Amino acid sequence: MSDNIFQRNLDRNPANFQPQTPLAFLGWAAQVYPDRVAAIHGARRITYGQMMARCRRLAGALARRGVGPGDAVSVMAANTPELLEAHFGVPLAGAVLNALNTRLDARAIAFILDHAESKLLIADREFAPVIRDALAQIDRKLPIVDIDDPELDPAAAEPLLGDIDYEAFLDTGDADFPLRPPEDEWQAISLNYTSGTTGNPKGVVYHHRGAYATAMGGALVSRLDRHSKYLWTLPMFHCNGWSYPWSVTAVAGTHVCLRRIDPALIFPMIRDHGVTHMCGAPIVLNMLIHAPDTVKVAFPQQVEIFTGGAAPPSAVIEGMEAMGFRVTHLYGLTESYGPSTFCAWQDDWDDLAPAARAQRMSRAGVRYPSVFDQTVMDPTTMEPVPADGATIGEIMLRGNTIMKGYLKNPGATQDAFRGGWFHTGDLAVLHPDGYVEVKDRSKDVIISGGENVSSLEVEECLYRHPDVLEAAVVAKPDDKWGETPCAFVTLKDGAGGRIDGDAIIAYCRDNLAHYKCPRHVVFGPLPKTSTGKIQKFLLRDRAREDA
């Protein structure tokens, strides 16, 4: 573009250009609503004014230890105020927050601490054993700060590991640590490792600009405001809690902390704190629905609950609505800062019958307003598929809420971004109304007799069976067909006596094309990741062993 009058002498300067960063939200909340409660944890109340001071101390304490730009700080913690504060205090020091999945084993933790070149580790004492084992596997000494949370069940309290307690560590920092934004909004803010269903986990790098945009988009989509009370039923280590540490702060709402997912805790907290919003994997919804009636405390408000991963079946949606929740289905990946896509409600769905509504609501949906573009493409031709609800392609995303790339992995980064789009690896159709419906992970497709079978479609059929609590379908090697579908099923309490594998297969044959039906059914609990994702790679191994 040639020079024109709108480009001449109209350059950036500190008055009209500043890096976009979610750190600004905490500064704003602390300035405007210093006395509002930022975080509730058990009997503790931390105001925004206090949280700001604590985050500045954290940044100051890190800086004093020499931690700064380019350094990762790993945190192994439950959803407590310390991890919330780390979302601000660590990047305020210029460093990169690496929240660890607390369900990982020592080997995986050691891999991450090593790969991220972490300079310091903040760890809750509940997780001391796995941390101790992980540290034994890496060949350098890492400073440890202990989180000694009074809300931790004393029975779960392990010996402290570190050099200093978190509160004492804060005391070494200055509450006047300068509120500096990053030098560049492209600077890394956090590092989240993929669950690594195959091979080593990959380190997904987020930047300040993307975190800012995701937080704004999330606040708009979930209609947060300063009266919002957000209950932390989604792990904050999962894609930085889908950016809600930043979104909720952007409106000066209240974070209600929670160490563990337990309906006996959750229902009374919803009532007592007037919770308005929460997020969670499908397993969380299942736990709430199947909780004993004695713990199902009623509450007067409507609670928005956002759930990612598998589509919520109609029975789950209805069950949740009956208890006072409104369910919104989301889709996204670690690489897209969590949700990129939500099943935006259309007013004419109000009048649909429950099954038709659930069908609409189960789709992944449309992009967040903060996502630049989303489409479904043939990954070889990079041509969009027709919006016919039938042609399968790969979901592609682009925009400012996509990762910088994978840490120290230029090959995987280039591969993910080939053709100028982020390749999600998820197979989907595009409906005429522009809503995306996920059909499967690329690698979860079962090829039986040359036909593609969507494991998701078979699972949806299984979920409609009245005795099925949970189901997962994977490929089982087969001499004749190449692969055949193998179903792993958890039955509802008491159903074990009245149903067997043949009955399940017969049910599928009544409801699916026969080549799509499972030929083997295995009953029992399903292995899951800490975020509630069913670990299909383990099931695939089991299906292979039984072959």
Place this chain on the structure above:
Amino acid sequence: MSDNIFQRNLDRNPANFQPQTPLAFLGWAAQVYPDRVAAIHGARRITYGQMMARCRRLAGALARRGVGPGDAVSVMAANTPELLEAHFGVPLAGAVLNALNTRLDARAIAFILDHAESKLLIADREFAPVIRDALAQIDRKLPIVDIDDPELDPAAAEPLLGDIDYEAFLDTGDADFPLRPPEDEWQAISLNYTSGTTGNPKGVVYHHRGAYATAMGGALVSRLDRHSKYLWTLPMFHCNGWSYPWSVTAVAGTHVCLRRIDPALIFPMIRDHGVTHMCGAPIVLNMLIHAPDTVKVAFPQQVEIFTGGAAPPSAVIEGMEAMGFRVTHLYGLTESYGPSTFCAWQDDWDDLAPAARAQRMSRAGVRYPSVFDQTVMDPTTMEPVPADGATIGEIMLRGNTIMKGYLKNPGATQDAFRGGWFHTGDLAVLHPDGYVEVKDRSKDVIISGGENVSSLEVEECLYRHPDVLEAAVVAKPDDKWGETPCAFVTLKDGAGGRIDGDAIIAYCRDNLAHYKCPRHVVFGPLPKTSTGKIQKFLLRDRAREDA
């Protein structure tokens, strides 16, 4: 900063970096809610799908005429769908929207068309006479597109001026015009001229990044969602309607268009369309309050009304609340994309007595979450004033929602940005709670006997007088004191007979330090700009003439 692992092989690419632009909001709304009503105008309904197609046609028609990046397109229009569409269609062509203040005279319009080097003018036939006179004053031929709005009162319809009608012009464009973002988010999106109370108006240049951020911030602060109905009582030519053309679209809300401010139209529209939000100058609030009871149609919902400029007096707040409005006071300037600052409500104000509440609510307040920083400084030392509610300094702003600068005016641009802050020219105090209270425009301070007198403080005193409808105070040259305050007062209906200038002065002496009291009082209507700002420069001239 030295190279580190978080900077290596993690560069920008089209998948993870795209320019931020409010054009994306229209693309989003049209994709997700194509059948929702984007705009209501009289009997017309334009859905988001239709608006998208119309804006693409507009962009295509402009491009076909050779209008593109670096070119200004001027629009002289009421708050009709055409001006709303221009907020998207013009920048979609890469061009710069220059919405003209419809109250300007031909000389000022000619100055702007010339200074902006406008390539094309879209004009509503109501304003044909002034446009014709303006065109006669510039020495080049400008293509004109006529807006021939069926909602225009036939008595106000002037002869068409242009080569083509707006609808016919759209037909020359392609509904598939590519949805391209700007090459760079720093690219200009619009050009708004200051009201020019002294000398020629200055051309304030906005960019895509800033418009995006302001729109997001505005949507958050005003809690817009897809059920929001925004009534256009603020001129869209005023700082691009405080970015609401973009904010409302970002949530797929509905724009309710309105050609002119008339309570007899506004009240029924609020009821019939379920209006939830509106903005306006203080004069709009005054008109609504003082409307005859016969036009004050009741409505069931609460309407959020945002008002800039002078602080709403307590009687106005109470009057508006009684009718079902909730008033929020804003502060900002053309240079800050309209509002930078809002009087954020604090819950403990709920319990205050009306006068104390009005005092809190009358302050300019705190920065928008989208504004990076705001403070009050001594402009010579650039040191912040103490937050004591007493020390006067100048409001300074910085962040991504500050203009690129003044068009073709590097001197004024540098002056406005000196020291890395935008100098607002407004004098204020900073309260201990961080709220800013405007005391005066720098140039409105009256220096009497060496003492600074805030004209605003004197005006506030006058407004508390039960017979005063409106008041403005300016400096009058005085041989003895240098300057003295001179009050221009509009009395309420029927008060003329029972009160005179001496009574007004006596009232002030009972309520103000004597050196602050007006020595002259002039009764009559006050001259105002189209946006309801009292034109103090005219009053200053009159005060001088009377000296």
